[in-house]
Amino acid sequence: MSGLELNNLNFLREGFSLNLSAVLPQGSKTLLVGASGAGKSTLLSLIAGFLYPKAGKIMWRGEDITSLPPQGRPLTLLFQEHNLFPHLTLEKNVTLGLQPSLKLKGEEKEKLQEMLKKVGISHLQTKYPFELSGGERQRAALARSLLCQKPLLLLDEPLGPLGPGLRKEMLELLNFVADEFKLTLLITTHQPEEALSLADHMLFFEEGRIIESGPPKTLLSAPGCPELRKYLGC
Amino acid sequence: MSYSLYVFLFTFKQAFFSVLLTVPLGILMARALVWNQGWKPTRFCLKLLGIPLITPALVGILGFITLAGYFFNVYSFAGILLAHLVFYSPFVALFMINSWRFIPEEHYRLSAQLHFSPWQIFVRMEAPQLRKPMIEIAWITFCLFLNSFTTIMVLGGGPHRTTLSVALYQSLFFFYDPVQGLNFAGLQLFLSFSLAVGTILFKSLPHGSSLKIPALPSLKSNLQKPFVIFSLFLILAPLMVVASFSFFSLPKTLFNPMLWQALSRSLLISGSMGPLCLILTLVLVKYETLFSKSLASLYLLLPPALLGAFLFYISLEWDFFPPEVFLFLMQLFIVLPFSFRLLKEPYQILQVTYLPTSHSLGLSSLQRFFLIEWPLLKKPFATALGLSLALSLGDFQSLAFFAAPDIPGLSSLLYMQMGKYNFEESMGTAFILLLLCYFLFQLPQWILRTNVRT
Amino acid sequence: MKRYLILLLLCCCVSSVYGKDLLTIHTYTSFVSPLYGPGTQLKEVFEKQNPDIEVKYVANDTLPVLLNRLRLEGKRTKADLVLGLEDLVMDPALFEKTVPYASCCLAFTYDSEKIPQPPRSLEELIQSPHKIILQDPRTSITGFGFLVWMKKAYGEKTTEKWKTLASHVLTFTKGWSDSALLFKKGEAPIVLAYTIDGLYHELTEGNPQFKAMIFSEGHLCSQIYAAKIKVTQNGALADKFIDFLLTPEAQNLIVVKGWGYPVSGEIPDSWLKAENYLPPPAVIPFTSEEVSASGKKWLQEWIDGLIQ
Numbered sequence: 001m002s003g004l005e006l007n008n009l010n011f012l013r014e015g016f017s018l019n020l021s022a023v024l025p026q027g028s029k030t031l032l033v034g035a036s037g038a039g040k041s042t043l044l045s046l047i048a049g050f051l052y053p054k055a056g057k058i059m060w061r062g063e064d065i066t067s068l069p070p071q072g073r074p075l076t077l078l079f080q081e082h083n084l085f086p087h088l089t090l091e092k093n094v095t096l097g098l099q100p101s102l103k104l105k106g107e108e109k110e111k112l113q114e115m116l117k118k119v120g121i122s123h124l125q126t127k128y129p130f131e132l133s134g135g136e137r138q139r140a141a142l143a144r145s146l147l148c149q150k151p152l153l154l155l156d157e158p159l160g161p162l163g164p165g166l167r168k169e170m171l172e173l174l175n176f177v178a179d180e181f182k183l184t185l186l187i188t189t190h191q192p193e194e195a196l197s198l199a200d201h202m203l204f205f206e207e208g209r210i211i212e213s214g215p216p217k218t219l220l221s222a223p224g225c226p227e228l229r230k231y232l233g234c
Numbered sequence: 235m236s237y238s239l240y241v242f243l244f245t246f247k248q249a250f251f252s253v254l255l256t257v258p259l260g261i262l263m264a265r266a267l268v269w270n271q272g273w274k275p276t277r278f279c280l281k282l283l284g285i286p287l288i289t290p291a292l293v294g295i296l297g298f299i300t301l302a303g304y305f306f307n308v309y310s311f312a313g314i315l316l317a318h319l320v321f322y323s324p325f326v327a328l329f330m331i332n333s334w335r336f337i338p339e340e341h342y343r344l345s346a347q348l349h350f351s352p353w354q355i356f357v358r359m360e361a362p363q364l365r366k367p368m369i370e371i372a373w374i375t376f377c378l379f380l381n382s383f384t385t386i387m388v389l390g391g392g393p394h395r396t397t398l399s400v401a402l403y404q405s406l407f408f409f410y411d412p413v414q415g416l417n418f419a420g421l422q423l424f425l426s427f428s429l430a431v432g433t434i435l436f437k438s439l440p441h442g443s444s445l446k447i448p449a450l451p452s453l454k455s456n457l458q459k460p461f462v463i464f465s466l467f468l469i470l471a472p473l474m475v476v477a478s479f480s481f482f483s484l485p486k487t488l489f490n491p492m493l494w495q496a497l498s499r500s501l502l503i504s505g506s507m508g509p510l511c512l513i514l515t516l517v518l519v520k521y522e523t524l525f526s527k528s529l530a531s532l533y534l535l536l537p538p539a540l541l542g543a544f545l546f547y548i549s550l551e552w553d554f555f556p557p558e559v560f561l562f563l564m565q566l567f568i569v570l571p572f573s574f575r576l577l578k579e580p581y582q583i584l585q586v587t588y589l590p591t592s593h594s595l596g597l598s599s600l601q602r603f604f605l606i607e608w609p610l611l612k613k614p615f616a617t618a619l620g621l622s623l624a625l626s627l628g629d630f631q632s633l634a635f636f637a638a639p640d641i642p643g644l645s646s647l648l649y650m651q652m653g654k655y656n657f658e659e660s661m662g663t664a665f666i667l668l669l670l671c672y673f674l675f676q677l678p679q680w681i682l683r684t685n686v687r688t
Numbered sequence: 689m690k691r692y693l694i695l696l697l698l699c700c701c702v703s704s705v706y707g708k709d710l711l712t713i714h715t716y717t718s719f720v721s722p723l724y725g726p727g728t729q730l731k732e733v734f735e736k737q738n739p740d741i742e743v744k745y746v747a748n749d750t751l752p753v754l755l756n757r758l759r760l761e762g763k764r765t766k767a768d769l770v771l772g773l774e775d776l777v778m779d780p781a782l783f784e785k786t787v788p789y790a791s792c793c794l795a796f797t798y799d800s801e802k803i804p805q806p807p808r809s810l811e812e813l814i815q816s817p818h819k820i821i822l823q824d825p826r827t828s829i830t831g832f833g834f835l836v837w838m839k840k841a842y843g844e845k846t847t848e849k850w851k852t853l854a855s856h857v858l859t860f861t862k863g864w865s866d867s868a869l870l871f872k873k874g875e876a877p878i879v880l881a882y883t884i885d886g887l888y889h890e891l892t893e894g895n896p897q898f899k900a901m902i903f904s905e906g907h908l909c910s911q912i913y914a915a916k917i918k919v920t921q922n923g924a925l926a927d928k929f930i931d932f933l934l935t936p937e938a939q940n941l942i943v944v945k946g947w948g949y950p951v952s953g954e955i956p957d958s959w960l961k962a963e964n965y966l967p968p969p970a971v972i973p974f975t976s977e978e979v980s981a982s983g984k985k986w987l988q989e990w991i992d993g994l995i996q
Contacts, residue, residue, distance in 0.1 A: 070346040082340035087362035100354050391859035393991040404826035410756045650723045653865035657872035
């Protein structure tokens with residue numbers, strides 16, 4: 001079943017243009033690969049509704065969501081950093097995913113605790129963001145996104161600030177929650193090898209265009225186009 | 235009730251209520267401007283926010299009286315509060331917008347995803363991150379209101395609305411009574427210090443590990459657009475009044491040779507004092523100590539009359555210095571609270587972010603300045619220079635103590651014309667003075683091309 | 689660094705003229721104002737008559753500041769002569785002699801288009817409904833002058849009268865200029881000024897609309913003095929200038945440029961012909977001794993009376 005569809009999406013900014021079509025099946029885990037500056041973050045912002053395209057359509061399960069405001073879309077976007085508010089504790093930051101007023105009812109409290117346990121940060125509830133490590137901050141942000149109960153999760157370089165050990169942990173966690181919550185994932189990265197275990201689909205992106213797409217293993221072992229070959233250094 | 239106690243209470247009362255009105259309005263204005271920064275009227279408004287600060291007090295008050303006078307009796311307590319509101323809320327907005335730049339844009343996107351209402355965005359996200367600058371601006375405006383002199387004298391109408399500044403002026407310059415003067419100064423210091431301690435106790439939130447280059451988020455909020463228009467009105471309306479008064483007499487004003495003499499004298503003063511003030515500010519920022527910090531707050535802590543008197547009497551004692559030295563010191567004290575704050579934060583960020591890199595590159599301090607510090611400090615530097623040029627032009631009070639030269643500056647000329655009932659001509663001079671203030675305020679930004687986006 | 693700074697400052701200081709005797713005259717700002725005030729012309733004429741003397745004016749913000757300055761400087765003062773002192777602000781201890789060279793009287797200037805029937809006495813003014821702009825006696829000489837006027841006119845009842853008056857005072861401004869601005873803008877039809885102001889208006893703007901109120905019981909008037917400093921080294925020069933001030937030529941300048949009544953010499957024809965010319969009015973007597981002895985007390989009475 002078709003999940004996210006991007007139809008002739010077009011976006012212009014001084015010195016940069018984006019022009020693409022793509023289909024992400026529901027429940028798929030897609031890697032968006034490209035050098036920094038290729039427009040990956042811009043594409044995520046377009047899908048999430050922080051930017052509006054000049055032309056083209058964004059569809060979710062056959063429904064046009066192109067002109068919906070960010071909060072009306074069936075998705076959450078995790079940023080590279082600044083995902084947590086510095087003045088709130090981890091617990092409160094996550095609570096925001098359930099209730100902007102921060103007042104939780106009994107069952108909501110349980111839900112929150114369950115989620116904190118699932119992503120492995122329930123022992124850090126009273127800490128402030130500046131007291132946490134990069135990985136712990138990412139987990140907290142992920143927990144909050146999951147509580148929003150949106151079927152599509154966009155992640156902008158989620159592995160960027162993490163060390164090698166933590167990256168592996170994070171990938172396992174993502175894999176786990178994606179299956180558990182039946183999510184559709186779109187993850188940007190510039191190091192596709194690492195995310196091989198996670199993804200079932202890959203888009204290679206350069207200068208605002210999708211140049212090649214396919215299963216990540218095939219693409220990485222036998223890159224077709226010269227641009228991808230150059231990017232991978234083979 | 236004794237006179238001292240009465241004056242003390244009134245000073246506190248008017249400053250307290252002025253802050254209570256001015257700071258929230260300034261924050262609302264700042265927020266509307268931040269939320270619509272791509273909008274044309276906003277960009278125009280951002281350029282004008284500094285104007286009330288550099289407008290000579292009496293000129294602004296005249297515009298205010300003319301406009302507000304249609305609606306109610308401005309010679310009252312309410313009139314004083316409203317005048318303070320009009321003159322200082324744009325300054326509050328200017329100050330707050332600079333702090334707004336440090337909120338990461340991601341937080342706005344996050345708030346949108348989390349379905350925050352506009353009110354929740356402010357309470358949950360913006361306000362907590364702006365708490366420190368809010369408290370600081372509340373203290374700065376509180377001190378400025380304690381020092382309010384011209385506004386209170388014109389609109390106050392008698393001894394029942396007297397501030398410590400006025401009482402101090404009386405005991406230092408009219409009936410020379412230094413003991414009573416010290417008494418008043420002590421009371422005022424008590425007021426300004428009590429709040430200063432409060433500000434220091436308020437710790438700011440630790441910034442995230444990565445210090446972003448300050449920039450305003452790209453947001454849009456049609457709901458807040460009326461506030462932008464309101465801000466523009468607040469700034470422009472009093473100026474339009476002055477302009478309209480001077481319109482018909484403008485030819486007469488312009489053909490007066492004295493105006494041009496005054497203009498060149500004013501330019502000479504501000505052109506020499508302004509840059510000098512800024513160089514000293516830079517030195518103080520670079521070698522920041524408790525001493526430089528307190529020097530930068532001196533004008534806020536002490537009434538200008540006391541500072542002026544102090545310098546004046548010192549100038550008599552040390553008469554081997556020409557009076558210009560003391561005039562300069564006075565100007566420096568006036569400019570410092572603003573220029574020091576404008577430059578301090580960017581400079582600190584620069585040190586934290588780039589100092590290790592430039593050390594590891596082995597740059598000499600001169601290279602460091604030209605390659606790294608200067609390009610990144612250019613913008614706040616231009617603003618501070620503009621402010622210090624314009625402030626060196628507009629203030630009457632400090633000039634009056636030291637030098638009444640044969641050729642008057644524009645502000646002295648304005649007073650002379652007023653004193654001889656030349657209403658239209660004095661308004662013409664006021665208008666030219668205003669234009670010159672604005673021109674000097676913008677000049678460094680044009681020269682240093684800080685408006686060009688990089 | 690310090691050494692260079694001092695050197696630089698010294699260069700700035702050494703700018704006096706050599707070969708001439710220097711007479712340093714302290715006065716207040718408006719006396720030497722290029723717009724008005726007879727200072728500049730008096731200097732020119734005097735220097736022409738005495739080519740070996742150079743006159744240097746030092747302008748002070750106000751007269752009280754000037755006197756404070758002289759007291760603080762004591763024997764070190766460079767001043768030889770003070771011009772513009774009034775009975776209201778006087779400190780005989782500082783001076784060897786004081787010679788009046790002009791006089792002036794306070795009066796209320798009113799807009800005759802708005803008030804066709806002006807009050808004819810202080811009492812009528814106090815009881816009238818008209819808005820009035822006054823100067824604050826704590827910061828302004830004219831304001832203080834009116835305080836003395838009220839005290840001399842009403843004695844024990846002053847506070848009571850002040851309360852009635854204050855109910856229709858628009859505001860007390862810091863100085864004279866602010867009052868003039870508000871008056872010309874039309875904020876109130878009456879302003880505390882001098883008897884000469886209506887005349888000034890008529891002669892400079894050709895419009896007799898603004899006139900002075902004449903009070904039958906008298907006005908508060910003050911002599912204007914040239915005062916020779918006790919400790920001056922240039923006593924002879926100071927005396928010369930004082931003598932010069934009383935010559936017809938100087939008196940004419942003082943009248944025409946300074947807008948005061950002369951102590952000797954003629955009132956010019958242009959004044960006599962004008963509709964708004966007022967000869968010196970009846971005077972409410974007071975002495976500078978009682979003002980310097982009780983001025984502070986009167987001021988405090990005024991404050992206490994009005995803040996209640």
